[in-house]
Every structure is written in structure tokens, then in C-alpha cells.
Amino acid sequence: MILTTWPGACPTTAATSEMALAFVPTPAGGAAPDSFACHPGPRLLVLPALFDEANRLRRFTVATMRQLAAIGIASVLPDLPGCGESLAPLETQHIASWREAVAAAAAHFNASHVLTIRASACLAPPGLPGWHYAPHAPSSQLRQLLRAHTLAAREAGQSGSSESLLARGRMRGLDLAGYALGAQMITQLHAESPPPTLPVITQHALAAPGLWLRAEPGEDAAQAARLATLIAHTLPQSATTATCVAQPLRLAQ
Amino acid sequence: MGSMPDDTPGDTGTVLRAILGDVLGLGADQLAAFTDDTGLFGHLPELDSMAVAGLLTEIEDRFDIVIDDDDVDGELLESFGALRAFIAAKLAG
Structure with missing residues (x-):
């Protein structure tokens, strides 16, 4: 190696x-x-x-x-x-x-x-x-990351949906499961299947x-x-x- | 993926046990001990939000159902029985 x-x-x-x-x-x-x-x-x-x-x-x-x-x-x-x-x-x-x-x-x-x-x-x-x-599909993996983020937010007593999170991510990027994903990455992941x-x-x-x-x-x-x-x-x-x-x-x- | 394994009878509880086994890395003996009262989210330390998201995606793929954000609450993931009943209701349409 x-x-x-x-x-x-x-x-x-x-x-x-x-x-x-x-x-x-x-x-x-x-x-x-x-x-x-x-x-x-x-x-x-x-x-x-x-x-x-x-x-x-x-x-x-x-x-x-x-x-x-x-x-x-x-x-x-x-x-x-x-x-x-x-x-x-x-x-x-x-x-x-x-x-x-x-x-x-x-x-x-x-x-x-x-x-x-x-x-x-x-x-x-x-x-x-x-x-x-x-x-x-990258779009499926993004969906799962968004879902995990939404679940964790709900556990913490916050509201929100995967859809609103995605809309925000496409504008400004998102930190998902510890990964700092830029707006371009979110947009392209969402489009890729x-x-x-x-x-x-x-x-x-x-x-x-x-x-x-x-x-x-x-x-x-x-x-x-x-x-x-x-x-x-x-x-x-x-x-x-x-x-x-x-x-x-x-x-x- | 996308279809039920050929070697299972295909009933909801059996397939759900198999999925939990894949996610938690459990053997058949440990899974056989799962009852409707067995606690899931909040009871099994391995099942954090990331793992639950993966579990839900796998349930969608294997049962060919769609789980909406609004379906997912504390009660859904409270126990094996609650999750099994939810899937059965989804399959019944």
C-alpha cells in the first residue's frame, strides 16, 4: 500500500x-x-x-x-x-x-x-x-441527508421540512451531517439521477x-x-x- | 434493490426485521427477539437521525412506498410495532 x-x-x-x-x-x-x-x-x-x-x-x-x-x-x-x-x-x-x-x-x-x-x-x-x-442517485443521497437533518431538527423541537431546507440550500448552501455543501453542490446533487x-x-x-x-x-x-x-x-x-x-x-x- | 428478498415470506414484519438487521448489523437470533413493544428511536443508541433517515429510505425502496416528512414523528419510530403498523397501513393504501 x-x-x-x-x-x-x-x-x-x-x-x-x-x-x-x-x-x-x-x-x-x-x-x-x-x-x-x-x-x-x-x-x-x-x-x-x-x-x-x-x-x-x-x-x-x-x-x-x-x-x-x-x-x-x-x-x-x-x-x-x-x-x-x-x-x-x-x-x-x-x-x-x-x-x-x-x-x-x-x-x-x-x-x-x-x-x-x-x-x-x-x-x-x-x-x-x-x-x-x-x-x-446523488439526488436520492441528498434526499436522505435532508431527511436526517429534518429529523434531528424536529428532535430538537424545531419545525421545518425537507422541501424548505432544500430551497434554502440551493440559495445559500447547507451543512448536512457535518458536510459543508455549497449552493452549487446542493443544486447539482438535486439534479443528478x-x-x-x-x-x-x-x-x-x-x-x-x-x-x-x-x-x-x-x-x-x-x-x-x-x-x-x-x-x-x-x-x-x-x-x-x-x-x-x-x-x-x-x-x- | 426495490423488491422484497426472494427468500422471505414477504410479510411486513419479516421484511422490516430484515431491514433492521441490515441497518443494525444484527443476526437472525437477535432479530427474532424483536416484538411489537421493542423500542427503536431513542432506545437503540445506534439509531441516530442519520441512521433513521437511512432506515426510512430502505423501507421506501423495499416496500415501494413513499414516506412523507409529515408521516415521520416520534410515535412512528417509537417501537417496532408502530413502524410495522404504519407500513401495513401504507401498503393497504
Whole structure:
């Protein structure tokens, strides 16, 4: 496992690089390549679930990446700007800016495939083959965040509805479940319920309940192994050879 | 998602138990102990507002119903029985 960086240049801050977690398989009897982008096998860009689901699915996501490495597939999990270790402010991010960032990550890591997790399905770079795992509409996730906020407000004796909250958020932004979402992010999340553009791996195929449902974060090694195996079995064997033009893998400072 | 699991009889209580099991990470034995009087919101520390929002969304998906803001009050989430009765009433239309 390597912690690395990629140039997720954010126009609104001085932050010029973002963090990513990379897993590169070590070939039997040989040295690991000095660059993720030069790994000769498949190089999978993994896009994390969004907001609260990212936390609940973090261990599952990384467990899946470890399983992929064990069967020869390199993978990299970038922080979305404003999330994880990112120095960029979340309130200035939106779906369109995340799409640009993801395209930059795909280019930097020379990704051959993409795996989206839940609502990150809407961020899949056009033209990159891959899979949507249990895709979820950003509009549905926003609805759930608004509902949680409304429930908590009612518990605290305040009135309000999800509709009025949404109207306010579209004007001024909102702090939902600890995430400072700007007006553009709220507006774009509300508008996003795209059909899948890649083959879908359903939760049913993993034969266990989705870990995003858990009230408290959980993990399930068997589910991660099943997801990795499904990816390996449906991976097109062509078009994965690296045309290596990228910089060597640098350790994060 | 969006449909009831194939391996359940499909009655409201069974499906609701399965959903609570998924949300709370409970096994079949623990879920079998749920009765109509079992307390939910305010009784189970894991069930905070975020978890309840997730629970309601999953109920909507699996039962194919819509739960309005106005439906959601303290009584709805007071107990397993109250939530089960609410879903049954929604399904009855």
C-alpha cells in the first residue's frame, strides 16, 4: 500500500495536489514497478462513495483493493477534493468540479478501468471501461441527508421540512451531517439521477446486505472478496498494457 | 434493490426485521427477539437521525412506498410495532 499524490489543482485555493491510496501487486520473483501508471496489468481507478456513505464503506473499499492486489490488479483510491485528507474546502466543490478532478486523476494514474461506488457513479470518466458497484442517485443521497437533518431538527423541537431546507440550500448552501455543501453542490446533487453508463455490480451479487445501510461502520471480508473476484472475472483482457509516460510514484510528503 | 428478498415470506414484519438487521448489523437470533413493544428511536443508541433517515429510505425502496416528512414523528419510530403498523397501513393504501 502506498500513499501518493496527484495534481488535483483546485482553482480556488493554493492546494495543488490531492492524496490517493494505491495498491500495486508485487510480481512473483520480481520488483514492483516504481510507478502505478507503469504497472503492466490493469490499473483500476476506484471512486469512493460520497459523504456519509464514504465513511461507512471505507474499510470495505480498501479491503476490496487489497483483494484486487492479491489477484494482480493494481488500484488507486483518490480523495475527492474537499474530502478525506484534501486541503481544498468542501464548500467550493460541486459535481462538475469533481468530474474534472476525477478526469485529472484518471489521466495522472493512467487508469485502464474505473470502479465507482454508490453515488460516485455520476463521476465516472467518459470513455473509461469499468463497473458501477450498487449505483445510487446523488439526488436520492441528498434526499436522505435532508431527511436526517429534518429529523434531528424536529428532535430538537424545531419545525421545518425537507422541501424548505432544500430551497434554502440551493440559495445559500447547507451543512448536512457535518458536510459543508455549497449552493452549487446542493443544486447539482438535486439534479443528478443519471442512468448507469457502465455494467452494474448489484449488491445482490455480493450475497449480503450493503454495508452503507449500517448505522455504524462495519466490514465484511467475504463481500470484499466477492466484489474483487467479480471484477477480475469480467475484466476485459485487452487494453490494459501501460503506455508509460507518467512520473514515478512519489511518496506523499 | 426495490423488491422484497426472494427468500422471505414477504410479510411486513419479516421484511422490516430484515431491514433492521441490515441497518443494525444484527443476526437472525437477535432479530427474532424483536416484538411489537421493542423500542427503536431513542432506545437503540445506534439509531441516530442519520441512521433513521437511512432506515426510512430502505423501507421506501423495499416496500415501494413513499414516506412523507409529515408521516415521520416520534410515535412512528417509537417501537417496532408502530413502524410495522404504519407500513401495513401504507401498503393497504
